[in-house]
Amino acid sequence: xxxxxLENAQGAGSVPMDRSRALGRLKLxxxxxxxxxxxxxxxxxxxxxxxxxSLFIGSWPAFRTFGFGFFFSDAWSPPKERFGAAAAIYGTLxxxxxxxxxxxxxxxxxxxxxxxxxxxxLRRPIGVAIELLAGIPSIIYGIWGVYYFRPVMQAYIQPxxxxxxxxxxxxxxxxxxxxxxxxxxxxxLVLAVMILPFITAISRDVFETVPNVLKEAAYGVGxxxxxxxxxxxxxxxxxxxxxxxxxxxxxxLGETMAxxxxxxxxxxxxxxxxxxxxxxxxxxxxQFADADPGLFTSSLLALGFILxxxxxxxxxxxxxMLSRLEVxx
Amino acid sequence: MANLYPxxxxxxxxxxxxxxASTVFGLSWLVLILGALLWNGVGGLSLDVFTKNTAPPxxxxxxxxxxxxxxxxxxxxxxxxxxxxxxxxxxxxxxxxYARIAYVIRFINDILLSAPSIVIGLFxxxxxxxxxxxxxxxAGGIALAxxxxxxxxxxxxxxxxxxxxxxxxxxxxxGTPRSLVIRQVAYRAVxxxxxxxxxxxxxxxTGETAPLIFTxxxxxxxxxxxxxxxxxxxxxxxxxxxxxxxxxQKLAWTGALLVTFxxxxxxxxxxxxxxxxxxxxxx
Numbered sequence: 001x002x003x004x005x006l007e008n009a010q011g012a013g014s015v016p017m018d019r020s021r022a023l024g025r026l027k028l029x030x031x032x033x034x035x036x037x038x039x040x041x042x043x044x045x046x047x048x049x050x051x052x053x054s055l056f057i058g059s060w061p062a063f064r065t066f067g068f069g070f071f072f073s074d075a076w077s078p079p080k081e082r083f084g085a086a087a088a089i090y091g092t093l094x095x096x097x098x099x100x101x102x103x104x105x106x107x108x109x110x111x112x113x114x115x116x117x118x119x120x121x122l123r124r125p126i127g128v129a130i131e132l133l134a135g136i137p138s139i140i141y142g143i144w145g146v147y148y149f150r151p152v153m154q155a156y157i158q159p160x161x162x163x164x165x166x167x168x169x170x171x172x173x174x175x176x177x178x179x180x181x182x183x184x185x186x187x188x189l190v191l192a193v194m195i196l197p198f199i200t201a202i203s204r205d206v207f208e209t210v211p212n213v214l215k216e217a218a219y220g221v222g223x224x225x226x227x228x229x230x231x232x233x234x235x236x237x238x239x240x241x242x243x244x245x246x247x248x249x250x251x252x253l254g255e256t257m258a259x260x261x262x263x264x265x266x267x268x269x270x271x272x273x274x275x276x277x278x279x280x281x282x283x284x285x286x287q288f289a290d291a292d293p294g295l296f297t298s299s300l301l302a303l304g305f306i307l308x309x310x311x312x313x314x315x316x317x318x319x320x321m322l323s324r325l326e327v328x329x
Numbered sequence: 330m331a332n333l334y335p336x337x338x339x340x341x342x343x344x345x346x347x348x349x350a351s352t353v354f355g356l357s358w359l360v361l362i363l364g365a366l367l368w369n370g371v372g373g374l375s376l377d378v379f380t381k382n383t384a385p386p387x388x389x390x391x392x393x394x395x396x397x398x399x400x401x402x403x404x405x406x407x408x409x410x411x412x413x414x415x416x417x418x419x420x421x422x423x424x425x426x427y428a429r430i431a432y433v434i435r436f437i438n439d440i441l442l443s444a445p446s447i448v449i450g451l452f453x454x455x456x457x458x459x460x461x462x463x464x465x466x467x468a469g470g471i472a473l474a475x476x477x478x479x480x481x482x483x484x485x486x487x488x489x490x491x492x493x494x495x496x497x498x499x500x501x502x503x504g505t506p507r508s509l510v511i512r513q514v515a516y517r518a519v520x521x522x523x524x525x526x527x528x529x530x531x532x533x534x535t536g537e538t539a540p541l542i543f544t545x546x547x548x549x550x551x552x553x554x555x556x557x558x559x560x561x562x563x564x565x566x567x568x569x570x571x572x573x574x575x576x577x578q579k580l581a582w583t584g585a586l587l588v589t590f591x592x593x594x595x596x597x598x599x600x601x602x603x604x605x606x607x608x609x610x611x612x
Contacts, residue, residue: 026506033508034424040416041425041434044482047475048437051448054455109351117348126352128600133359135596137536139563140589143570143581144362147369193358200355224341247443254445256539257567281447281539288451289543304451308444315440 051308059302061295070302076267076283078292083299085306090269091184091277092307095259096252098188098273099195104245106192107199112229114200115207127204134197142261145190150262153189154181158274161185177272182264184277190258195248202244206237206325243321250315254307256281280307363589370586373579382551383565386574392584394551398466398560402545403534405470405555406477411527413474414481421482422489423511435486442479449475450540458544466555469545476537477530484526488519521602528599532592538563562588 062070062083073084110130114123158179166175177183210233218228234241264276265286278286280303291297377391384390417434425431450472457468492515500510516523541547546558547568562584569581 026509030506030508033512037416037420037424040413041420041431041482043413044417044434044438044441044478045430047478048441050456051444051452054452055448058451058455106351106354109348110355113348113352117345118352126356129356129359132593132596133355133362135532135592136362136589137538137563137592139536139538139566140362140366140585143566143585144365146570148361148365196355196358224337226341226344227337229344250443254443254447256445256447257563261570281445284447284451285539285542288454289546301451301455304448308448311445311448312440315443316436319436319439 052305055301055305055308059298059305061298062302065295066299070299071306074267074269078296081295083295085280085299085303087267087269088278088280088283088303089306091187091263092253092279092281092310094184094273094277095188095191095263095279096249098185099191099252100245100249102189102192103196103199103248107196107248108203108241110196110200111203111207112233114204116225116229116233130197130200133193134201138194138255138257141190141194141258145186145258146261149190150181150186153183153186154179158183158185161274173271174273177270177275179274180264180276182262182276183274184263184270185273187259187263187277187279188273190262191252191255194255194258195252198251199244199248202247202322203241206240206244207233209240209325210236237325239321240325243318243325246314246318246321250311250318253314254281254311256285260285280304366582366586366589369579369582373583374586378580378583383549383560383569383580385549386572386577389576390580392562392565392580392587394548395560395562395565395584396587397551397553398545398548399535399562401553401555402466402470402473402541402559402561403531405467406473406534407527407531409471409474410477410481410530414478414526414530415485415523417478418482418485418489419511421486423507423515438479438482441475442483445539446472446476446537447539450542450544453540453544464544464546464558466545466552466557466559469541469559469561470555472540472544473534473537476540477534480530480533481526484529485519485523488522488526489515491522492518521605525599525603528595528602532595532599535595536563536588536592538567542567 066073066083070083070085071089072086073082074086074090075082075084076087077083114127118126158181161175162177162179166172214232214236215228218232223231259279260282263278263282265278265282266276267278267283270277284300284304288297288300291300377389378393379391379396380393381389381391382394383392417438421431421435425434453468453472453475457471458464461468496514496518497510500514501507505513541561541564545561545564547564548558548560552559566581566584566588569577569584572578572581
């Protein structure tokens with residue numbers, strides 16, 4: 001249809017047909033297309049606002065019933081209709097912190113290797129392999145985690161941690177409990193493997209924005225590779241690295257399937273990171289489909305709303321920092 | 330001066346070794362995970378997997394209904410996300426490149442790109458499951474579409490930004506209206522880029538589980554009608570991986586193998602397409 005419109009417009013001179021009608025039609029389709037693209041783009045905006053509003057409406061009964069206590073109570077009892085978000089928020093934060101503690105240094109190490117040390121021939125294959133790791137769906141991390149990683153945790157890592165760190169007076173309570181394999185630490189470690197490729201990819205990209213002259217100047221005065229990375233590359237890309245780390249954190253906070261399989265799904269706060277726990281997303285995934293309508297469903301929606309707000313803030317900060325780097329570059 | 334040098338060198342070697350070690354560490358996970366998938370999944374691959382439906386424990390079953398369910402829901406997701414994402418990306422790159430609202434939309438789109446998928450699931454539950462009173466494959470497809478749209482928007486915009494302005498100016502100089510410049514010239518120049526975006530979007534949708542749990546719910550029967558509850562590969566992996574029965578666990582691994590290799594295949598294919606395009610441009 002559009003193609004014929006074009007031909008009509010171009011051939012209008014040779015065809016004695018009413019030229020103005022063809023032009024009118026063209027103008028109409030021109031404006032129509034513009035409006036269609038604008039509406040589609042606006043829909044992206046409406047989508048985000050819609051998510052926020054619909055979740056807030058759904059969670060209103062829970063917020064009204066429990067008030068601010070909802071955030072601080074770790075009660076979760078469907079039969080008694082008493083719900084609180086504290087255990088889930090706590091688990092979400094702790095698993096994400098564990099994941100970040102491991103993934104950030106390792107991811108940056110890989111990025112340093114790829115940009116500074118790697119022979120050019122290997123750079124692309126290793127980069128692609130890390131990106132493939134990012135492409136593996138989270139459910140695969142879940143099934144792998146529960147069949148392979150959990151037994152290793154149970155048989156070797158947890159007993160080892162309990163025997164060494166758990167024996168230290170004072171902090172020992174952090175590493176106590178029966179070695180079940182399931183738990184907050186296991187979930188944090190699986191999460192670390194999941195977000196590692198994101199941190200690596202972004203660190204590599206921001207490291208590549210460092211002008212070669214800066215690095216060459218440092219090498220020229222005799223700096224070692226380690227000194228160049230520590231004194232030139234990292235200070236230059238600081239904002240971008242923080243942005244990348246926050247982006248990884250946003251992923252870790254909202255990750256569902258990998259965590260659900262290995263965290264043990266116990267709705268309580270334990271002092272030990274080896275104990276079973278839960279996260280916001282794991283709780284929603286586990287309970288939502290079977291939840292009774294009413295306060296139970298509303299409390300789960302309220303958890304979703306809290307997760308949405310937390311990740312929105314983290315991701316918005318991340319994007320803001322990364323965009324500041326783009327302006328600089 | 331002389332006594333500083335060995336220390337600096339030693340520190341350099343240690344840190345280089347740590348960078349190398351972290352690379353080996355990162356890559357070993359890829360090997361371990363793919364190895365586990367092949368080890369457990371390949372043995373279960375048989376004709377039954379593709380011809381029989383999921384069955385209760387004790388009866389030999391396959392994954393037919395889940396595979397069909399996955400395909401239908403991904404198709405629904407793509408039918409919504411592809412036009413929507415391409416049009417929105419067109420607005421950002423062509424009409425509103427420097428408009429204030431475009432900055433806002435771009436920012437929001439980047440946030441949606443990594444928003445937790447389970448929250449999208451809750452939203453679609455409120456939007457499409459509560460009003461109709463039942464779970465459905467359509468709801469699952471819509472949830473997938475919401476996840477895929479930001480990917481389409483982003484790739485379309487990035488690709489259109491690469492089109493040289495001289496091309497657009499040449500077409501405009503002939504008196505071609507703006508919309509036809511975009512559709513006849515710009516889209517043609519970025520066709521392979523848009524295909525890459527579609528492949529990446531399909532890859533992302535193929536592996537999504539969390540938003541389907543309470544939108545499509547799952548179904549042990551074969552259904553081709555997306556108006557009712559519908560199974561899909563990720564959902565059946567989620568269910569069977571936690572099953573105590575060995576044969577169901579085996580099917581879960583086979584499903585995981587299918588999902589992973591389709592996702593990885595799609596993303597490698599997308600990479601090859603965009604790489605060959607880059608090579609063409611250099612010639």
